[in-house]
Amino acid sequence: MERMTANMTQQPNRHPLAEVFGFPPHNLSLEAARYRRNRLCPFNNKVPNCTKDKANDPLGVCSIYDDNDVVITCPIRFRQDWTISDDAAAFFFPQGTNWTSLTEVHLKDRVGKAAGNIDIVLVSYDGRGRVIDFGALEIQAVYISGNIRRPFEQYLKDPSANHDMDWTKQPNYPRPDYLSSSRKRLVPQMIYKGGILRAWKRKMAVALNRGLYESLPKFTEVSSDEADIVWLVYDLTYNPSQQRYTLQLHKRVYVRSEAALARIMSPETGEEKDFLELLQSKLDDKLEDDNSPDAPTLDVLL
DSSP: OOOOGGGGOOOOOSEEEETTTTOOOTTTHHHHHHHHTHHHTSSSSSSOOOOOSSSSSOOOEEEETTTEEEEEEOGGGGGGGGHHHHHHHHSSSSSSSOOOEEEEEEETTTSSSSSEEEEEEEEEOOOOEEEEEEEEEEEEOOOEEEHHHHHHHHHHHHHHTTOOOOOSSSSSSOOHHHHHIIIIIIIHHHHHHHHHHHHHTOOOOOOHHHHHHHHHHOOOOOTTTOOOOOEEEEEEEEEEEEEEEEEEEEEEEEEEEHHHHHHHTOOOOHHHHHHHHHHHHHHHHHHHHHHHHOOOHHHHOO
């Protein structure tokens, strides 16, 4: 299997759809047609059908193109073959441990206030079925800016005719929104849910797409024994014989939670002079619009 590149299908950048109900748009097999017709999810959703966005009218887009990369936009997509659980368990538990996965587990703080759901809790247990240890696995898909439902619906009208449709000149062309994915979703989870887990001295794994991980600040890595968080960084690789993508672990990154949070919450500081120039430009425009007398510039004021 190979990592997807633009020349492996028919001009993938002409539209944003990388996977629809689990299959690339150019896959016109009977199996792919059945999944699209019945709105099925092949990635271990809680029910056989896709439930993304709306249960009765699901937005069955698992991943989108971003230039030559394929970006996972649905958290259920990470559940393919449950390899994420195996990868997280290798960090949480000693080899040979009996463990299982529990999904969507409610988490509360000291006063009983809901802190959200943990995507997957891995639980180790003894011969009598009693809990010995646990770790939390959070999954972070990538948000989309623009309108993905319009090309999705257009494609489904006639997959054989529209699998190579040109969507490049349509308004609101969909793109991955890495900044919102990290600041609005990932960081709050690590602060609030992660804070509770740290207080309990439990480990956390975060599964995410390679593109999202590479948009984050660089972290100071430690050994797996020193870490309480592991970033599980995944790619989608393309299997030409099956005409499908497979979830593949790209790398593991072990970090200490305090250092990781401090790094991810610290902005990359720009030059103040650039901000001053922007202020000066806006001030000049305002004074000109107001037909006011000339005012001293910021350089003079400073």
